Amino acid sequence: MANKTILKWAGSKVRIMNQLRPHLPKTKRLVEPFAGSCAVMMNTDYEQYLVADVNHDLINLYHIAQALPAPFIPNAEYYFQTFNQGKSYYDIRSKFNTTKKHMTSEGIAVNFLYLNRHCYNGLCRYSEKTGFNVPFGNYKKPYFPKEEIIAFAVKSQDAYIACLEWQDTLSLVDYSDGIYCDPPYMGDNFTRYSSSDFTDSDNEALAFALKDINDMQGNPITVSNSLEAKELYADLGFTIHEIEAPRTISAKGNRKPAKEIIAVLNGGAQ
């Protein structure tokens, strides 16, 4: 059984860890520029991690969970025990969107965790005008991930966690690092995890940048993506493995398994 994560997250790798693990780089440190739910960190045993994502709310929550100030768990638990009605959900969502800049980092983390576990399908979508805009999920008893927060606090003591665009994360890669990239998938119209889109040309730019790093520094690289990205990665010399992946979350609630790829470039020194 895989270790569960603090958040529900579209594209979470929790359920394919057994298929993914054998293809991950065998290095001391893993660099993950598209960390999402941190399912990979929570289910692997690297000595060190550099995990990053462009979503500020997500990384803020991880910084809080890493430091774990004493009131965080009781405060978050209070929200879960008290506010499971549509009206309170929309009040909290509106306060989050309009008064975030006056909240403490811990307050933002409590609100974000609450919204993630109470919104429809655990989606994380923002509109430029109104901010976080996912409707109420109307679940009987949303799960409070206390064990997962504690496990994250323990595991992340050997992790550097940063809010970065993927290009900036790649600029921090050391010669001895392995890289795992799980970007928003090619051809997927559900790509708005933050306030900007990740397009197919971003996917192409990423594939070329990874090939360059492997050519220049020899880092081993593993990438997850949709079948649509198969040709792109195969043409760049990656070895392609096709797997059947259960979908945890999709915008339309479609949970049928879908084929996807794991693309691998071995490291120069291996």
Ligand SMILES: C[S@@+](CC[C@H](N)C(=O)[O-])C[C@H]1O[C@@H](n2cnc3c(N)ncnc32)[C@H](O)[C@@H]1O
């Ligand atoms: C498919 S999800 C990663 C899922 C993750 N592997 C997991 O198991 O939960 C893609 C992630 O890429 C992040 N992302 C989108 N655009 C980005 C960018 N330009 N730079 C860095 N991260 C980005 C999103 O916020 C999202 O968390």
